[in-house]
Amino acid sequence: GQNIDQPTEMTATEGAIVQINCTYQTSGFNGLFWYQQHAGEAPTFLSYNVLDGLEEKGRFSSFLSRSKGYSYLLLKELQMKDSASYLCAVKGDYKLSFGAGTTVTVRA
Amino acid sequence: KAGVTQTPRYLIKTRGQQVTLSCSPISGHRSVSWYQQTPGQGLQFLFEYFSETQRNKGNFPGRFSGRQFSNSRSEMNVSTLELGDSALYLCASSPGRGGTGELFFGEGSRLTVL
Numbered sequence: 001g002q003n004i005d006q007p008t009e010m011t012a013t014e015g016a017i018v019q020i021n022c023t024y025q026t027s028g029f030n031g032l033f034w035y036q037q038h039a040g041e042a043p044t045f046l047s048y049n050v051l052d053g054l055e056e057k058g059r060f061s062s063f064l065s066r067s068k069g070y071s072y073l074l075l076k077e078l079q080m081k082d083s084a085s086y087l088c089a090v091k092g093d094y095k096l097s098f099g100a101g102t103t104v105t106v107r108a
Numbered sequence: 109k110a111g112v113t114q115t116p117r118y119l120i121k122t123r124g125q126q127v128t129l130s131c132s133p134i135s136g137h138r139s140v141s142w143y144q145q146t147p148g149q150g151l152q153f154l155f156e157y158f159s160e161t162q163r164n165k166g167n168f169p170g171r172f173s174g175r176q177f178s179n180s181r182s183e184m185n186v187s188t189l190e191l192g193d194s195a196l197y198l199c200a201s202s203p204g205r206g207g208t209g210e211l212f213f214g215e216g217s218r219l220t221v222l
Contacts (some may be wrong), residue, residue, distance in 0.1 A: 020120075031208060042112075042198065042213040047145035050208070087151065091209050092162045096141070 002026045004099035006088050009015045011105045012078055020073045020090035020102045035060050035087040043087055080105045112214035114199050120220045126187040129217045133201030140182040145196040155180055158204045170188050194221045
């Protein structure tokens with residue numbers, strides 16, 4: 001089976017940095033995804049890691065350590081529009097399994 | 109390129125009824141996955157179809173079923189509805205072969221069971 005843990009909520013100030021951690025235990029590993037989901041909308045793809053290390057894409061970066069079963073999503077220069085739920089998802093042997101999501105609230 | 113389209117967007121049913129939800133994937137995508145999303149549980153995997161065959165199935169009772177047509181469109185059905193079936197049902201498509209396995213989601217069908 002698969003177990004994916006991430007914090008339920010985080011709050012940060014506009015312009016700040018927030019790091020969302022994700023730990024996982026899976027039977028088989030074929031990559032880790034981060035998705036963003038605004039309230040009432042579909043999840044949208046943010047990043048993909050399959051090898052250890054940091055992937056940077058603009059204000060967002062994602063890190064993976066396969067040996068530790070650990071990933072984080074780093075959001076820099078936070079903007080109000082970044083207020084959303086962030087979903088960590090692990091691709092196991094045959095399916096993509098999601099964590100419960102972290103709701104990030106950005107305050108002015 | 110049109111995205112994933114799900115219909116209906118909202119529906120209300122009563123206990124014991126059945127419901128059918130529809131999903132049209134991105135053109136050229138052959139894999140369709142269905143997820144149930146509830147506030148406390150997050151996204152729970154229901155099943156995945158590829159080329160009209162169910163490839164994988166999650167831990168849901170037999171009341172939940174699905175199918176995929178030759179044009180890759182998919183439907184899921186829930187029979188004998190229970191209050192706990194109230195949720196957002198998300199459909200996601202992917203090419204199905206190669207690539208990262210990234211899923212492209214529709215906006216979902218929000219089911220309320222009274």
